Amino acid sequence: MADEVVLLDFWPSMFGMRVRIALAEKGIKYEYKEEDLRNKSPLLLEMSPIHKKIPVFIHNGKPVCESLIIVQYIDDVWKDKCPLLPTDPYQRAHSRFWADFVDKKVYEVSRKVWATNGEEKKAGKKEFIEIFKILEGELGDKPYYGGETFGFVDLSLIPFYSWFYAIETLGEFNLEAECPKIVAWAKRCLQKETVAKTLPDQKKVYEFVGQMRKRFGLE
Amino acid sequence: MAKNDVKLLGVWASPFVMRARISLSIKSVNYEFLEETVGSKSELLLQSNPVHKKVPVLIHGDKPICESLVIVQYIDEVWTSGPSILSTDHYDRAIQRFWAAYLDDKWFPAMRRIRGAQGEERQELVDQVVEGLALLEEAFGKYSKGKAFFGGDQIGFIDIAFGSLLGWLRVTEKLGEVKLLDEAKTPGLVKWAESFCADAAVKSVMPETEKLIEFSKLLMAKMKGAPPPKN
Numbered sequence: 001m002a003d004e005v006v007l008l009d010f011w012p013s014m015f016g017m018r019v020r021i022a023l024a025e026k027g028i029k030y031e032y033k034e035e036d037l038r039n040k041s042p043l044l045l046e047m048s049p050i051h052k053k054i055p056v057f058i059h060n061g062k063p064v065c066e067s068l069i070i071v072q073y074i075d076d077v078w079k080d081k082c083p084l085l086p087t088d089p090y091q092r093a094h095s096r097f098w099a100d101f102v103d104k105k106v107y108e109v110s111r112k113v114w115a116t117n118g119e120e121k122k123a124g125k126k127e128f129i130e131i132f133k134i135l136e137g138e139l140g141d142k143p144y145y146g147g148e149t150f151g152f153v154d155l156s157l158i159p160f161y162s163w164f165y166a167i168e169t170l171g172e173f174n175l176e177a178e179c180p181k182i183v184a185w186a187k188r189c190l191q192k193e194t195v196a197k198t199l200p201d202q203k204k205v206y207e208f209v210g211q212m213r214k215r216f217g218l219e
Numbered sequence: 220m221a222k223n224d225v226k227l228l229g230v231w232a233s234p235f236v237m238r239a240r241i242s243l244s245i246k247s248v249n250y251e252f253l254e255e256t257v258g259s260k261s262e263l264l265l266q267s268n269p270v271h272k273k274v275p276v277l278i279h280g281d282k283p284i285c286e287s288l289v290i291v292q293y294i295d296e297v298w299t300s301g302p303s304i305l306s307t308d309h310y311d312r313a314i315q316r317f318w319a320a321y322l323d324d325k326w327f328p329a330m331r332r333i334r335g336a337q338g339e340e341r342q343e344l345v346d347q348v349v350e351g352l353a354l355l356e357e358a359f360g361k362y363s364k365g366k367a368f369f370g371g372d373q374i375g376f377i378d379i380a381f382g383s384l385l386g387w388l389r390v391t392e393k394l395g396e397v398k399l400l401d402e403a404k405t406p407g408l409v410k411w412a413e414s415f416c417a418d419a420a421v422k423s424v425m426p427e428t429e430k431l432i433e434f435s436k437l438l439m440a441k442m443k444g445a446p447p448p449k450n
Contacts, residue, residue, distance in 0.1 A: 050354060059310075064317075069317055069320065070313070072312075073310070073312070073313040089297045093284045093289050097285055100286055
């Protein structure tokens with residue numbers, strides 16, 4: 001029986017990218033539907049009535065929302081190929097903890113740089129670097145957060161790489177100088193076809209951020 | 220397994236700590252409860268949770284696990300001989316995680332802010348919380364399938380995530396002088412709350428509302444800079 005898989009998404013969304021990478025890793029064929037977030041489709045509103053947000057993963061008509069929940073669902077259902085979470089319960093808990101940290105901290109702190117000006121932006125930049133130093137500490141000398149292989153935490157964080165150019169340019173700093181291991185890790189992840197093909201071009205994202213900033217009256 | 224193989228760092232008033240305790244109870248796991256002093260953080264806590272420096276922290280052997288929902292899932296995955304907390308069905312598991320995340324990311328933060336808010340902001344928060352309860356009532360109807368809990372016959376992931384917040388819900392209602400959980404609007408949830416609080420795994424770890432009220436008053440006073448009331 002062929003699975004019907006649909007993904008409602010928005011191209012610059014780091015959260016959507018997580019799901020796209022997971023699907024690519026598992027080799028799952030799916031229908032990609034680009035949403036206009038200023039004019040949400042009836043399907044999106046039906047499938048994500050509470051949050052009305054992308055990504056929404058629809059498997060044989062049944063919706064799953066929230067990117068990390070979607071990724072775990074994909075990992076559970078298509079468990080025979082490229083496991084994203086480890087099998088050991090402690091390692092799984094460790095992965096979930098760090099993916100949760102990324103969720104709680106990285107988006108907010110990124111926003112504090114790209115969606116602000118002046119003193120607020122300065123403070124945001126400081127926080128951003130602090131958060132990434134913590135993430136760098138956790139990575140240590142491992143090639144990936146998952147150890148020898150790309151895993152759940154890597155997947156939860158790597159989409160933010162596509163926003164680095166925008167954040168560095170607006171924040172006026174160089175992430176490689178501040179957190180060299182993070183940038184090395186990101187480049188390592190980008191050697192994976194699934195990641196390279198999924199992540200949008202950094203300049204495109206920078207343009208998009210510029211448009212958002214104009215809309216917010218920041219430029 | 221030796222009792223001191225499993226330790227839980229926590230505080231009695233924390234709903235997040237309660238989640239871990241209920242889960243350990245469901246699995247009949249013996250553990251040592253290490254109560255943190257409110258207002259200070261022990262060396263053990265700072266070492267085991269250097270990132271957030273918060274309770275609960277489960278220490279299994281010498282391995283720390285942090286974040287309540289991560290802990291609950293860990294407990295479920297390690298002690299497999301006890302009843303399951305998460306569903307074995309992949310889709311149902313995704314739904315359970317969704318509601319737990321909704322409670323933690325949206326519902327509880329809104330509820331916590333009610334007491335400190337005023338005027339229009341307060342009303343908006345109350346409306347959000349009441350709307351959330353209506354959604355949860357609908358979810359309860361769907362997932363319980365006529366049984367006592369979101370998890371069916373037994374307490375499951377959503378029951379634990381939501382039920383642990385009941386104590387603070389009652390504190391907000393009492394001190395905030397607002398009715399949130401209303402039998403007229405959400406009868407299913409009202410009945411569920413009774414069943415939840417009466418459950419063996421919950422009873423011994425659910426703090427008394429009166430004690431929580433006193434604790435909350437202390438906290439509010441501290442935040443406002445007033446001297447704490449004499450015990």
